[in-house]
Amino acid sequence: MAENDRTQRAFEFKELFYVLKKNWIVELIIAVIILIAGVAYTFVNTDYFVSRATIVIQAEVGSSTSEYNDTVLSKMYLVTISNLMTDSSIIDRANAEYEPGGISGGALTVSSQEDDLSLKLSYRDYDKQASIDKLDAIIDVCEEISSSGEYFPASIRIVKLSLQTKSSPDSDDKKIIFLAGLAAVAAAVAYAVLMYFIRDRVSSVERLESVTGKKNFVVVEKKKTGNTPLPLGEGEAESTHVELDLSKLSDTLIYMSDGESNKVFQIQSAISGEGKTTVSTNLAKALGDSQRKTLVIDCDFSKPSIHRIFKLHRSVGITDYFKGEKTFDEIVKPTGVDNVDLITCGDRISNHTIFFASPKFKAIIEEAKTKYDFIILDCAPVKALSDYINISAVADATLLVVGSDKLSARDIDYTVQELEACNANLIGTVFNFSAAENRSHYNYYYYRKK
Secondary structure (H helix, E strand, O other): OHHHHHHHHHHHHHHHHHHHHHOHHHHHHHHHHHHHHHHHHHHHOOOEEEEEEEEEEEEEOOOOOOOOOHHHHHHHHHHHHHHHHOOHHHHHHHHHHOOOOOOOHHHEEEEEOOOOOEEEEEEEEOOHHHHHHHHHHHHHHHHHHHHOOOOOOOEEEEEEEEEEEOOOOEOOHHHHHHHHHHHHHHHHHHHHHHHHHHOOEOOOHHHHHHHHOOOEEEEEEOOOOOOEEOOOOOOOOOOEEOEOOOHHHHHHHHHHHOOOOOOEEEEEEOOOOOOHHHHHHHHHHHHHHOOOOEEEEEEOOOOOOHHHHOOOOOOOOHHHHHOOOOOHHHHOEEOOOOOEEEEOOOOOOOOOHHHHHOHHHHHHHHHHHHHOOEEEEEEOOOOOOOOHHHHOOOOOEEEEEEEOOOOEHHHHHHHHHHHHHOOOOEEEEEEEEEOOOOOOOOOEEEOEOO
16 A cells, blocks of 8 residues: 555656746746746845954852852853844833934844853944944843843843944845745746646647557647538537548557457547547548448437438437337447448437447447447447446457547546546547647647548
């Protein structure tokens, strides 16, 4: 279990790294803007002066019965005076004595070293003389309180050893630039994380193969062109179809079929609109052109449309066979395409999932195997219906159609896990609607008018 957790974490870091790499231009722009803003701020940021002073704490016991000597007592009061320096009451009294006011406790720094009776003070201000005067005012107030004997039982003296100001102004320029650099890196990473959780769309073959761990067989390139309206059945909505050359994909499947095995191919997608049905019909046509008798079965009850592509009606199909009203031969329809036949969904039924889990569906597949070289099952999207669970049991292999920039890596990974959970033999993917890229490594097929 621990090993699986480590693998999952490594995979997630790999995904985040990919997003960083994918969006590097935007991330670079964000980083550069922040850096430029940081550098610009250094030009308008006013330099400041730092005055420094060293004071010594002297405490006298004043009584022979005390268990402390002067040195020990001075060390004890060193911490007290150090805290007193930054107390708001001291700052308020210093402001009252320093006529212009404006003394800030945040501008004062107090430090001491172990086994040392001195305190090192520094005060920063944008005016050189003001930094000296304000620090001097704070020291004077502390000295006055300590020597009054009103607040401390011992006699406390504060001796000022030095008071100096840096001759040259100081600034926070280096600190500002450093912080701007950190902010630039943090903003770039934050943008990548945001894209990772919100819109990490898979838009390249390399990314798809990385997420699925499967070989991508073919890339279908997106090309702006008109689509051909299809003839409609009674009461059906308008649809469009485009024709693809999937001959190399069909050659691959023929090579993989190995005679009698691998005849039934389940065509899946995660969601609707990824071009699954278009791939199914054009793959069947390519197999038919290769003189392979091919049967297409429309298993997508969520949005059946293959019958319109072949200019047929959906009635008399799977549901009629399930009810026992038609035989296998009676539901098979010639498509007009050489070597390609079709079985449509048929009329709607209340629970079509029962059919895919029934022996009658297996009977259709077994009889189809005796009469056809290939059976193409156009299935409902994984996220739409759970029909894929029962269909996977009768399919020899599964192809996953993924639309470019349609899904996040997590959605695709979820789909792969769902298919593998029901023992689907996922052999590879088809990357659809791709932008033109990496022509030297992959085959591209173009949309064109039918």
